[in-house]
Amino acid sequence: MNPIKVGLLGVGVVGSGTFNVLKRNQEEIRGRAGRGIEIVMVAARDVARAKAIVGDDVDVVNDPLLVVNHPDIEIVVEVIGGCTVAKDLVLKAIANGKHVATANKALLAEHGGEIFAAARERSVAVAFEGAVAVSIPIIKALREGLSGNRIEWVAGIINGTTNFILSEMRDKGLAFDVVLKEAQRLGYAESDPTFDIEGIDAAHKATLLAAIAFGIPVQFDKAHVEGITRLDQADIANAERLGYRIKLLGIAKRTDAGIELRVHPALVPARRLIANVEGSMNAVMVKSDAAGVTMYYGAGAGSEQTASAVIADLIDITRLATAQHEHRVPYLAFQPHAMAQTPILPMAEIRTGYYLRIQVRDQPGVLADITRILAGHGISIDGMQQKAPAERERTEIIMLTHQTREKNILAAIADMEALSTVPAPVTMLRVEELA
Amino acid sequence: MNPIKVGLLGVGVVGSGTFNVLKRNQEEIRGRAGRGIEIVMVAARDVARAKAIVGDDVDVVNDPLLVVNHPDIEIVVEVIGGCTVAKDLVLKAIANGKHVATANKALLAEHGGEIFAAARERSVAVAFEGAVAVSIPIIKALREGLSGNRIEWVAGIINGTTNFILSEMRDKGLAFDVVLKEAQRLGYAESDPTFDIEGIDAAHKATLLAAIAFGIPVQFDKAHVEGITRLDQADIANAERLGYRIKLLGIAKRTDAGIELRVHPALVPARRLIANVEGSMNAVMVKSDAAGVTMYYGAGAGSEQTASAVIADLIDITRLATAQHEHRVPYLAFQPHAMAQTPILPMAEIRTGYYLRIQVRDQPGVLADITRILAGHGISIDGMQQKAPAERERTEIIMLTHQTREKNILAAIADMEALSTVPAPVTMLRVEELA
Numbered sequence: 002m003n004p005i006k007v008g009l010l011g012v013g014v015v016g017s018g019t020f021n022v023l024k025r026n027q028e029e030i031r032g033r034a035g036r037g038i039e040i041v042m043v044a045a046r047d048v049a050r051a052k053a054i055v056g057d058d059v060d061v062v063n064d065p066l067l068v069v070n071h072p073d074i075e076i077v078v079e080v081i082g083g084c085t086v087a088k089d090l091v092l093k094a095i096a097n098g099k100h101v102a103t104a105n106k107a108l109l110a111e112h113g114g115e116i117f118a119a120a121r122e123r124s125v126a127v128a129f130e131g132a133v134a135v136s137i138p139i140i141k142a143l144r145e146g147l148s149g150n151r152i153e154w155v156a157g158i159i160n161g162t163t164n165f166i167l168s169e170m171r172d173k174g175l176a177f178d179v180v181l182k183e184a185q186r187l188g189y190a191e192s193d194p195t196f197d198i199e200g201i202d203a204a205h206k207a208t209l210l211a212a213i214a215f216g217i218p219v220q221f222d223k224a225h226v227e228g229i230t231r232l233d234q235a236d237i238a239n240a241e242r243l244g245y246r247i248k249l250l251g252i253a254k255r256t257d258a259g260i261e262l263r264v265h266p267a268l269v270p271a272r273r274l275i276a277n278v279e280g281s282m283n284a285v286m287v288k289s290d291a292a293g294v295t296m297y298y299g300a301g302a303g304s305e306q307t308a309s310a311v312i313a314d315l316i317d318i319t320r321l322a323t324a325q326h327e328h329r330v331p332y333l334a335f336q337p338h339a340m341a342q343t344p345i346l347p348m349a350e351i352r353t354g355y356y357l358r359i360q361v362r363d364q365p366g367v368l369a370d371i372t373r374i375l376a377g378h379g380i381s382i383d384g385m386q387q388k389a390p391a392e393r394e395r396t397e398i399i400m401l402t403h404q405t406r407e408k409n410i411l412a413a414i415a416d417m418e419a420l421s422t423v424p425a426p427v428t429m430l431r432v433e434e435l436a
Numbered sequence: 437m438n439p440i441k442v443g444l445l446g447v448g449v450v451g452s453g454t455f456n457v458l459k460r461n462q463e464e465i466r467g468r469a470g471r472g473i474e475i476v477m478v479a480a481r482d483v484a485r486a487k488a489i490v491g492d493d494v495d496v497v498n499d500p501l502l503v504v505n506h507p508d509i510e511i512v513v514e515v516i517g518g519c520t521v522a523k524d525l526v527l528k529a530i531a532n533g534k535h536v537a538t539a540n541k542a543l544l545a546e547h548g549g550e551i552f553a554a555a556r557e558r559s560v561a562v563a564f565e566g567a568v569a570v571s572i573p574i575i576k577a578l579r580e581g582l583s584g585n586r587i588e589w590v591a592g593i594i595n596g597t598t599n600f601i602l603s604e605m606r607d608k609g610l611a612f613d614v615v616l617k618e619a620q621r622l623g624y625a626e627s628d629p630t631f632d633i634e635g636i637d638a639a640h641k642a643t644l645l646a647a648i649a650f651g652i653p654v655q656f657d658k659a660h661v662e663g664i665t666r667l668d669q670a671d672i673a674n675a676e677r678l679g680y681r682i683k684l685l686g687i688a689k690r691t692d693a694g695i696e697l698r699v700h701p702a703l704v705p706a707r708r709l710i711a712n713v714e715g716s717m718n719a720v721m722v723k724s725d726a727a728g729v730t731m732y733y734g735a736g737a738g739s740e741q742t743a744s745a746v747i748a749d750l751i752d753i754t755r756l757a758t759a760q761h762e763h764r765v766p767y768l769a770f771q772p773h774a775m776a777q778t779p780i781l782p783m784a785e786i787r788t789g790y791y792l793r794i795q796v797r798d799q800p801g802v803l804a805d806i807t808r809i810l811a812g813h814g815i816s817i818d819g820m821q822q823k824a825p826a827e828r829e830r831t832e833i834i835m836l837t838h839q840t841r842e843k844n845i846l847a848a849i850a851d852m853e854a855l856s857t858v859p860a861p862v863t864m865l866r867v868e869e870l871a
Contacts, residue, residue: 022585026726030583030584032651117767121767121772127767137727138576138577138580141581142576145576145748146572148752149458149743149744149748150461156868156870212768213768217778217780219768223780225783225786233793236865243836258779259779260780260781261786261787263783267866268865268867268868269867270870273870274712278709290457290460290461291457292572293735293738293741294734296732296734297732298730298731298733299729300728305727305728306726306727306728308584309724309726309727312726317583321764329561330579331579332555332562333552333648333653333654334649335651341650342652343694346693346695350694352696353702358668358670386677430671430682431700431703432704434704434705
């Protein structure tokens with residue numbers, strides 16, 4: 002089966018990321034989707050710049066209508082942003098019977114009603130995983146993963162810029178204006194940061210989450226929107242002292258009287274996992290009747306992070322657009338012919354760090370023997386503690402090693418246990434940095 | 437369209453949870469799936485007990501073959517567990533052309549190759565979201581949400597029993613045997629806890645995660661399986677002192693030489709979010725090339741928590757089994773006719789806790805005035821601090837309130853600001869317990 006043809010509107014940060022990841026992972030993606038996915042035409046304001054990104058195999062045009070009107074293109078990816086040109090193009094693509102994938106939260110939060118109605122009319126998909134907490138498949142979790150639940154509330158850190166600013170204000174005790182300038186310098190905040198710091202971006206996302214959680218229309222105009230610009234450093238410190246952290250939360254909550262839909266800074270107990278989500282990371286908590294509390298964590302912005310979501314949407318559309326059995330989600334994620342025969346390694350061949358607890362007789366030269374053994378097996382030491390002797394003649398050495406192969410550490414342990422100064426088996430545990 | 441008919445094998449903890457949640461949320465589920473989902477027959481060893489759970493509208497039979505051979509049943513839910521009877525029934529259901537949803541990790545980790553091949557042959561679904569970290573849609577996140585990524589590693593706390601035991605050992609400094617007994621008393625550990633504490637259950641799950649992350653066959657026999665029974669309390673304390681926590685991790689990692697697939701206790705830096713996942717909760721971290729690190733957190737066991745996953749599978753199958761447009765995933769999660777008109781509340785009507793910072797002149801009676809105002813608006817105080825005066829004649833009162841309506845707190849603030857002893861606007865922030 003020929004690859005499904007995709008047109009790309011916009012080759013900025015997200016567009017170029019989408020192009021690059023789709024190209025880099027094309028074999029794996031074909032193995033998962035059951036069909037290749039190929040960007041055949043891109044529309045860009047700066048054609049020369051776009052050509053430099055996508056190369057010669059792809060048509061680059063200045064007029065986006067050439068993409069949405071292209072007869073062979075089945076899916077249009079809209080990553081222009083904003084609500085003017087993007088809206089017209091999305092509606093035109095839908096009218097032309099094309100599926101749409103978009104990361105444009107503003108467009109969907111403000112005009113979703115009109116767009117989804119048009120898409121329903123033409124029986125096309127409008128996929129928007131990239132519109133909320135990009136790296137985290139939260140739309141899928143809410144819309145499909147928790148579909149058996151009655152959802153009670155959703156509360157999330159869904160704007161990375163403001164979470165970075167709040168983390169820095171707390172961590173370094175700096176004022177809002179100072180941290181904002183730093184965020185702008187580091188690229189975490191736009192030169193005009195209004196959308197982020199006034200809570201508008203988070204409210205767009207909360208509006209979408211509320212709609213899919215509770216089955217209500219998108220109603221951005223009803224959202225309470227409050228940013229972090231009026232937050233006083235004193236209150237951040239007070240919150241800390243009371244056992245709380247201040248986070249900008251997007252909240253959608255079902256009550257007997259109606260839905261609460263609000264974005265504002267809030268004190269969150271410091272012991273909650275979500276209170277410890279720092280820097281530009283995002284996290285969304287969901288409370289539902291059967292699953293209980295679940296939480297989803299990941300980067301909330303970035304070129305390839307957003308591409309991850311856009312491409313997942315492309316794969317979903319590809320699978321559903323051609324609904325024979327082989328285009329369903331494969332049992333083990335990949336089509337049978339695309340399964341790998343990569344071997345599973347024996348434990349001796351794995352690499353990780355190690356923790357060793359070595360009981361030794363308290364004699365001169367013991368530590369020298371042990372470090373010589375480790376060095377002899379090519380193992381370097383990351384840290385060491387010697388414990389006060391529990392018995393008079395014994396002491397314990399506790400050691401962390403840098404990464405090595407398990408066979409090396411096992412050989413070193415065997416050598417240590419052969420020493421007359423090591424009277425008991427060495428305790429070994431693995432260390433996983435998970436960085 | 438008539439409801440899709442489901443047969444249930446097993447009415448134990450998971451089976452009864454599935455029945456109850458499906459019944460309780462039937463309206464919402466129909467709104468999401470585009471079609472009702474109805475359990476019409478259940479097979480149980482104890483028919484009388486099963487009848488007491490499912491009532492008179494459902495056929496209860498003793499012979500599970502009556503379910504898998506029933507001509508009208510399109511989906512069979514297998515929640516018997518184990519690899520003997522369950523395997524025969526699943527294969528028979530598949531042979532009869534029925535879709536299967538199962539929460540049976542042992543069955544799929546040990547016989548997945550045979551079962552998926554049979555299902556592929558008959559073009560039926562075998563869905564297993566409930567097999568790993570039940571409340572968390574991690575199968576969906578890996579297989580669909582991150583489908584555009586090349587996955588580098590997956591590392592998870594995927595056994596609640598052992599995480600509960602490790603949390604208690606660390607928190608209370610107790611020995612393994614003592615905590616195991618407590619876990620058994622509380623129902624977190626089985627009377628025969630071998631599968632959990634020896635890491636077998638986690639290895640079943642890690643085997644499934646490895647398969648869908650890397651596109652390799654399920655190969656439980658190649659997994660390294662190590663439990664927590666030989667963990668010494670001393671090492672838990674040492675880890676803590678070094679800035680680590682010991683967690684039982686299931687790890688699947690891609691390396692140039694092959695796949696690492698292993699379950700063992702590991703030291704994890706205490707500053708990682710996953711190191712702070714306590715008690716019987718589960719969490720899975722995924723590192724992939726485009727999305728970066730994402731993490732998924734929730735309950736790893738429980739009747740309704742598992743039901744959440746099983747029903748999500750039923751909804752997926754229902755949507756895909758009949759692949760017309762209206763059975764795709766709806767744009768906003770619910771079918772258009774099932775959208776709710778629940779109002780979004782004005783901010784005055786929301787309920788939450790509040791933090792107040794009140795600057796006051798340091799005069800007798802000020803605090804009495806403020807507490808009187810709060811009481812007058814029906815607001816009770818959760819905590820209070822009075823700060824050392826910043827200026828000579830002023831001091832600051834910091835207050836946390838219990839939940840109240842926003843209009844009450846706004847009225848109270850207005851009254852406070854009218855006091856001659858309150859010279860500046862009161863700072864108000866909302867408190868979200870997210871419990």
